[in-house]
Amino acid sequence: MYVYDEANNLAKAIQESKEYEEYKKAKEDIASNQELKAKIDDFEKIRYDLQAMAFQGKDDPEKMKKLQEMYKILNEDKQIKNYFDIEVRFNIMLADVNKIISESVKDLL
Secondary structure, three states, X not given: OHHHHHHHHHHHHHHXXXXXXXXXXXXXXXXXXXXXXXXXXXXXXXXXXXXXXXXOOOOOHHHHHHHHHHHHHHOOOHHHHHHHHHHHHHHHHHHHHHHHHHHHOHHHO
16 A cells, blocks of 8 residues: 555645646636637647547648647736646656656666
């Protein structure tokens, strides 16, 4: 049961982290502004579609160009840029945690 206890401790530590708290607040701030939320939702939908296509070995240069143009425009809004920056920091933290866990069992994989 020790591993599960530690996993629960890790989950709690993540929820108490600066990255989590900042990301949660940024998401709440965006959610309270329907215009910004709609812009980010549109961006996320295209990004998700491109990721799904990439997993299937496909690409769509036009859609990729549109995503890049949207990102550039969205980054001109200070609140959205801040949201994206915070999102990146949170995702880096999660990726680092996953890497640490994966490294601990790499000899079995």
